[in-house]
Amino acid sequence: NGVDKLRLNPGNIGGRQHVEKVVDCARMHHTPIRIGVNGGSLEADLRREYGPDSPQAMVESAMRHVRLLEAAHFSDIVISLKSSTVSTTVEAYRQMAKLVEYPLHIGITETGTPARGLIKSAAGLGALLLDGIGDTLRISLTDAPVEEVRAGVELLRALRLRRDDIEIISCPTCGRTRVDLMQAVKRVDAALPHGQGYLRVAVMGCAVNGPGEAADADIGIAFGSGSGVLFRRGERFAHGAAEDMIALLVREATAMLRQRRDEEAR
Template sequence: MRRQTKVVRIGSISIGGDNPVAVQSMLNVPIADVAGNVAQARRLEAEGCQIVRVTVPTPADAVVVRALKDAVSMPIVADIHFDYKAALACVDAGVDKIRINPGNIGSDERVREVARACRDNGIPIRIGVNGGSLEKDILAKYGAVTPEALVESAMYHVALLEKHDFDDIVISIKSSNVPIVMAAYRLLSEKCPYPLHVGVTEAGTYRMGLIKSAMGIGGLLMEGIGDTIRVSLTDAPEKEVRAGFDILRAAGHHVPGPEVVSCPTCGRTNINVAQIATEVEERLRGCNKSIKVAVMGCIVNGPGEAKGADIGIAGGKDCAMLFVRGEQKRMLRGDIVGQLCDEIEKLVL
């Protein structure tokens, strides 16, 4: 059961409430390279990325926000750390959301100014608490980065905005430790109605990053927690977007597009399951029809799974039996991938 959260509008999309969980990523091209940032944003949008964040260290860097707004239609989030004037410049440049921790920008007057500018322009603010940059007094109180410490930090920043009647808020509360992240989000979701941006930060390189993200993000999604997600990988952001959708799908959310299931292979395997499944997945990239395709290695256990899919094959000796919507159709020989893809096309067209 999805936890009910406040609906927050970020440019052209809304998160929270019953809105689908949105997948986001972050640009990693040097900020001075505006053309490079725009090109990467276009690639991410082509992958289906729904919200993209860019770092804006100084007010002058807000030019990248303008350039991105002109180039892509997905909402743009500016990542601001200490310079409140950079936040104001991004508002002027037409940004869709600001990620800023009000406790880090100095005086209450500055918080008031940022809150007012965002409110006047309908721009939400994400408070992003990170285990690596907890306030010193909170860290001293808890003695370590605990779930309670992360939540206290988030609520401290929330109070600074609420004091100025600002409640168009999204919160994230990340650490690289999966059990701590999960406990922190659970605690936070009990304490406030704001939509949650869920992620495991500094999750690592591709393999470990995927595992930690699948556990942390996927686990929380299955508990109904999470309104937008970001998979953090030390790798290309395009891979973060693909992983985000795959985690959503694996957690039982509806994600348009094909799902390929394949058997792990064993001594009975008759066909090259890995190659066929990978090629089918590649050929179906970009297709947004929801269809389940099964690639199974033999006719002992294969037909059962293949029958449960919209379309599937079960390998025989140099051939594969084709199943469509549970019915055994015919034996494929020769170019199995090509024939299977032709059959899939017939189903999705």
């Protein structure tokens, strides 16, 4: 059996007899079933009763099939309730989380191209995850699947639900900025030792406010005109030419990560 989990769409699976056939097969192969409600393919009677784009209709659709599976003595269940409307999806999951203890797979469906889809998914899934709702997730994009995975990992990192890599924070620039900060961030990011643990690194556009505004960073650099200042937790500890300070930042960050790994290994 090469299937880890299968999806049952309440809107098009058909009647009870079809569901029972799927349940029998899933039970035989020890395969979980995801009740995957899609706001665009709800049962006709629910669309008539609740109207289009209704979180209540999505929840009722899911609960109908929860009851069907439970009546067949099948409880290896996961539930998803996806709409292309962020607010509808969020409300549906919030209602469902109050009704069942089954795992919830969260996502916004049909979000479109990455530019729009990332924003819609972050808005909806971020709200749910901060509520403590969601056991697995998918960021649906009109793009290669690997980009969906990368986006999902970055969302978890942004919410600090996954702390496994360097987090770079940088300012939006202002009139005091005397450096091409976009290029500076790219250079620092490329030089840092990724994949060795969590560290918060700040790359700021000026030395006037940079260290203070990024005082919660483990380490950071603030640029002047051809120069840079390094700081730890807002406290300055080195100053010099920008190129030298970038190199020193990388060495210091590498040492901090090594020290953390050593402490965790004790």
